[in-house]
Amino acid sequence: MLYTEIRYLVGKEFMLELKQKYVLNGILLYLVSTVFVTYLAFENAITAETWNSLFWIILLFVAVNGISKSFLQESPARQLYYYTLASPQAIVLAKILYNLFLMAVLSVLAFGFFLLLMGNMVVNIPLFLLTLMIGSLGLASVLTMVAAIASRASHNFSLMAILSFPIVLPLLATLMKISHAALNSMDWSGLTGYLVILLTINFAVIALAYLLFPYLWKD
Helix, strand or coil: CHHHHHHHHHHHHHHHHHHCHHHHHHHHHHHHHHHHHHHHHHCCCCCHHHHHHHHHHHHHHHHHHHHCHHHHCCCHHHHHHHHHHCCHHHHHHHHHHHHHHHHHHHHHHHHHHHHHHHCCCCCCHHHHHHHHHHHHHHHHHHHHHHHHHHHCCCCCHHHHHHHHHHHHHHHHHHHHHHHHHHHHCCCCCCCHHHHHHHHHHHHHHHHHHHHHHHHHHHC
């Protein structure tokens, strides 16, 4: 039953995205323009450390802009309608899965634009791509849960930015450490602990969303 609800809800998210292409096009335009402006600002003067820092900063802002619409764009009437059709667990898990797909696509596109404009400074590409996917899951789960909380506070976007900062900060710091290693060496040793930390944060946030969202939804 839960699987069926999640499947239909994820399909609903894709259909809404296709009907509102301007939202996705706006996110893509923001991503491309930000990378291009960064390229103009740091042309011929970028180091591996700067490349790594700029990449994750841009991806973070893209994630906040892209995932904030998860709950903030939905009216209370529509949320009440969803309440009569599906369980709150299915709703929040479907949002996380859809945002994971969105973040994975945006992450790969951002990486591609960086390679095109900034050059390839990544030595260990498999490790970097693995970090991208785990980071996409982390950003999707954290920002989806924070967007759900912000939607209960008069759809306050600024509240989402404030609440997400202390949670995203350790996640982003760990991602930058792993990606920094991927930019400098093919060696995977010593990174197991960081990968475990990332996975632990991701699953902890998803578990909290699954357990706490029903109480938030009933409010």
